[in-house]
Amino acid sequence: MFLWATRQRKAGHHAPVTRLETTWRTTMSRHFISMVLLTTALTACGSPPKDLDLSLRHASTQGRYVVQVEPPAAYPAINQIHAWQVKLSSPDGTPIRDARIAVDGGMPQHGHGLPTRPQVTRELADGMYLMEGMKFSMTGWWEIKLAIQAANGSDTAVFNTVVGSPAARQ
Amino acid sequence: MRTLPPAEAPSVSGRGFAATLCLALVSAVFLLTGFTWADAWTAADKAVLASMTLDKLPPAPRDPSNAVAAVPAAAQFGKRLFEEVRFSRNREVSCASCHEPTRQFQDGLPVGKGVGTGSRRTMPIAGVAHGPWLFWDGRKDSLWSQALGPLEDSVEHGSNRTRIAKVLRAHYQPEYEALFGPMPDLAGLPDDAGPQGSAAEREAWQVMAAHRREHVNRVFANLGKAIAAYERTLTPGESRFDRYVRAVMARDRDGQQILSSQEVNGLRLFVGKAQCATCHNGPLLTDQHFHNTGVPARDPLRPDRGRAAATAKVLRDEFNCLGAFSDAGPGACQELRFMVTDDPALEGAFKTPSLRNVAQRAPYMHAGQIASLEGVVAHYARSPAAAVGHSELAHEGQGHTERKPIRLSESEVRDVAAFLQTLSGPIGVAE
Numbered sequence: 001m002f003l004w005a006t007r008q009r010k011a012g013h014h015a016p017v018t019r020l021e022t023t024w025r026t027t028m029s030r031h032f033i034s035m036v037l038l039t040t041a042l043t044a045c046g047s048p049p050k051d052l053d054l055s056l057r058h059a060s061t062q063g064r065y066v067v068q069v070e071p072p073a074a075y076p077a078i079n080q081i082h083a084w085q086v087k088l089s090s091p092d093g094t095p096i097r098d099a100r101i102a103v104d105g106g107m108p109q110h111g112h113g114l115p116t117r118p119q120v121t122r123e124l125a126d127g128m129y130l131m132e133g134m135k136f137s138m139t140g141w142w143e144i145k146l147a148i149q150a151a152n153g154s155d156t157a158v159f160n161t162v163v164g165s166p167a168a169r170q
Numbered sequence: 171m172r173t174l175p176p177a178e179a180p181s182v183s184g185r186g187f188a189a190t191l192c193l194a195l196v197s198a199v200f201l202l203t204g205f206t207w208a209d210a211w212t213a214a215d216k217a218v219l220a221s222m223t224l225d226k227l228p229p230a231p232r233d234p235s236n237a238v239a240a241v242p243a244a245a246q247f248g249k250r251l252f253e254e255v256r257f258s259r260n261r262e263v264s265c266a267s268c269h270e271p272t273r274q275f276q277d278g279l280p281v282g283k284g285v286g287t288g289s290r291r292t293m294p295i296a297g298v299a300h301g302p303w304l305f306w307d308g309r310k311d312s313l314w315s316q317a318l319g320p321l322e323d324s325v326e327h328g329s330n331r332t333r334i335a336k337v338l339r340a341h342y343q344p345e346y347e348a349l350f351g352p353m354p355d356l357a358g359l360p361d362d363a364g365p366q367g368s369a370a371e372r373e374a375w376q377v378m379a380a381h382r383r384e385h386v387n388r389v390f391a392n393l394g395k396a397i398a399a400y401e402r403t404l405t406p407g408e409s410r411f412d413r414y415v416r417a418v419m420a421r422d423r424d425g426q427q428i429l430s431s432q433e434v435n436g437l438r439l440f441v442g443k444a445q446c447a448t449c450h451n452g453p454l455l456t457d458q459h460f461h462n463t464g465v466p467a468r469d470p471l472r473p474d475r476g477r478a479a480a481t482a483k484v485l486r487d488e489f490n491c492l493g494a495f496s497d498a499g500p501g502a503c504q505e506l507r508f509m510v511t512d513d514p515a516l517e518g519a520f521k522t523p524s525l526r527n528v529a530q531r532a533p534y535m536h537a538g539q540i541a542s543l544e545g546v547v548a549h550y551a552r553s554p555a556a557a558v559g560h561s562e563l564a565h566e567g568q569g570h571t572e573r574k575p576i577r578l579s580e581s582e583v584r585d586v587a588a589f590l591q592t593l594s595g596p597i598g599v600a601e
Contacts, residue, residue: 047214077228079302079458081504110448111562111573112515115459116508133508137457138448139221 048109048141052160059091060155065148066091067157069131078163079115079137084144086120086129090152095127099150103131105143114142136163211418218441219415224408224595227453230299234498235491236314236395238349239402247345248400251393256337257321259285259328265320265397268292274527274597275404280538281468286325289468291538294531296597297524299402301458302505306520306536307480308460311506312496313398315489318390322366330364330371332356332378335389350392354385387488391495406454406526407595411437414592429592435582436589444550444586445576455525455593462518464554464561468537473558476536477516481509517559529591543587551578 057068068087076082088096101120106113118133136142144159211219220226238244251257252265263284269275275295282288290306298304304316320326321334338346339356346353359382363374375383410428414437417425429437440446449457460477467473484506489495491503500507510516520536534540540549553563553576564573578586 078452079300080231081508111564112461113510113513115457115510116505117510118508133504135508137459138451139218 048160048162052141052162054160054162056159056161057087058157058159060148060157062153062155063091064152064155065089065096065150065157066093067146067148067159069144069146069159071134071161075164076134076136078139079135081116081133081135084118084131084134085124086131086146088127088129088148088150096150096152097123097126099123099127099129099148101129101131101149102147104145104147107138107140107142109141110138139163215441216418218447219418219437222447222451222453222455223412223415224406224453225412225416227297227300230297230402233299233312233314233398233402234502235312235496236398237497238395238399239314241349241399243345244349244396244399245403246400247342247349248396248398250345251338251342251397252400254337254341256341257327257329257334263327265317268320268326269295271599274530276531278532280533282326284320284323284326285328288323288325289474290536291533293523294527295401296404296406297454297526298404299398300454301456301521303458303460303484303521305480307476308521309480309483310487311484311490311503313401314391314394315487317394317397317401318489321390321393322364324367330362330367331375331386331390332359332363333361334393335359335386336361338389338393346389346392349396353389354382356386356389359386384494387495391489394489403599405598406524407598409526409593409595411589411592412595430588432585432588433592434589436585436587437592439578439582439586440589443576444547444578444582445573446550446586448573449522450525456522458522460516460519460521462515462520462556462559462561463550463563464556465520465535465549466539466554467557468539470557473518474520474537475517475558477519477521478559481511481516484509485511514559515562518556519559525590525593527594527597529594543590544583547578547583547586547590550576551583 056070057066059065060067066089070085070087072082072084086101088099088101090096099120103118103120104113105118114135115137116133116135118131118135120129121132122130124130140163142161142163144161146157146159148155148157233239252269255262255264255267258264268277268282268284269292270277276292277283279292281290282292293306299313302308302311304310304313305319310316310319321329322331336356336359339353343353359378360374362371363378364371365375366372367375378386414426414429414434416422417428426434440450449459449461451457462476484490487493491498491506492500496503528534529543532541532543534543534546540546550563553561553565555561555565562573564575
């Protein structure tokens with residue numbers, strides 16, 4: 001955004017200008033800078049951090065497992081209860097069977113937990129687990145925290161997901 | 171295979187600083203550019219506003235536990251039952267006594283008054299089919315199960331199951347049987363017996379044969395299902411706020427005049443630093459969840475534990491989604507199966523009410539503790555400590571890491587209260 005703004009101003013710099021254009025440019029330039037400032041400000045106020053790791057597949061905290069979480073193909077509506085899948089393997093890719101996985105989470109920016117108590121209820125296939133009872137009660141940044149107990153030992157994994165507004169999805 | 175380091179929690183102090191900075195930046199931008207408030211909705215703002223309009227309200231979710239929830243004949247039958255006084259102990263109280271159809275289906279009293287005086291505020295009904303939990307503490311998991319509670323409550327209808335079943339058989343047998351099949355024979359049963367009533371009523375209930383208790387329970391549950399079918403038809407109607415947002419989306423400057431500048435400022439605070447939209451979000455302006463916001467106890471000697479005391483009740487309720495009288499398969503009862511039961515935040519927590527038509531519903535909070543909307547907004551700006559459990563509102567100098575204290579000037583309190591006046595609309599009622 002800032003980069004784009006810089007290029008725009010450079011492009012205009014060498015062009016011949018009339019008084020009218022100068023006034024217009026000054027107005028637009030002020031308008032543009034304020035919009036950039038405003039966007040930055042509002043982003044800082046309510047949006048998720050920009051450096052948020054949104055990957056749905058990564059190593060567990062201590063590296064004992066590789067964990068992948070999969071939301072439903074059609075993203076659920078706000079307050080609609082639904083299920084995710086969790087895929088668990090060792091770092092070399094071997095599926096991890098018979099794991100016990102506890103689920104926690106919440107909205108760090110609002111200081112509250114998940115509105116439900118999701119559970120990993122069964123193993124659908126080798127290393128593929130069903131995580132039921134997921135629900136997001138509002139738009140924004142949600143954390144999903146898994147506590148894993150399995151053959152390679154105890155470990156945790158944290159995932160971030162940003163739930164969009166219904167308006168943005170349509 | 172790509173492996174990434176685990177996500178780290180962003181720096182707390184960094185975000186606190188960012189929040190202060192962002193407010194300063196926003197203010198500076200408006201001062202520098204002379205934007206009018208109505209001009210200043212960003213794309214992100216507009217998305218938030220749009221998500222709060224009635225246009226975005228989906229149809230009420232199916233209730234798999236109630237086979238007649240969407241049957242028009244059940245709704246018509248349910249309306250008559252809703253207005254029926256003969257179920258009550260003194261034959262004077264109906265559901266409509268407290269949920270008055272001409273008053274947003276509530277009574278305007280701090281606490282409900284049936285055959286006696288209750289301990290909580292009568293809740294409005296419009297749009298209620300959208301939430302998974304009923305009552306202020308969510309001790310019921312369906313609208314039909316909720317409708318049964320007051321009938322047996324000693325201070326509401328003050329009635330009991332055999333009395334109710336007999337009244338239903340005497341006055342509504344054809345309507346009942348058209349929906350639910352043959353009504354069981356109730357001859358020889360005591361006039362007053364039930365598991366929630368007086369000692370004599372409980373004893374009379376205990377000595378009834380198990381299959382006859384089951385018959386009465388079935389009739390009782392079906393009564394609730396018909397009332398629920400009626401209540402599902404009650405929906406909030408369009409408000410000035412909805413029309414304003416439509417005008418904003420359409421860039422219709424004239425249309426935006428439907429809200430005053432004070433009301434628009436209140437809306438900006440509502441979705442901004444007043445933090446109302448943290449819980450009051452979506453088209454019904456509720457997250458349908460439970461929060462402790464330090465609302466003063468009605469009786470300081472006996473503070474109400476709210477949600478914390480309700481989860482055990484709904485789990486053992488014979489009329490819950492997993493019970494014998496539910497029409498749902500066990501797989502359908504996900505809200506109950508995955509209910510949060512052990513979170514300390516449930517202590518003293520109450521359901522976020524919808525703010526649709528809120529201006530027509532004084533007094534406020536779960537026991538009518540606050541008389542006016544300005545008083546309510548001032549409560550959040552004051553953020554007192556909770557009588558039981560812990561308020562989730564941040565306080566100055568407290569250890570809350572993510573939420574910032576709600577700071578509002580007196581005029582800002584008035585602006586938010588003014589905005590809340592824009593959420594009123596007609597209630598759709600099935601004929």
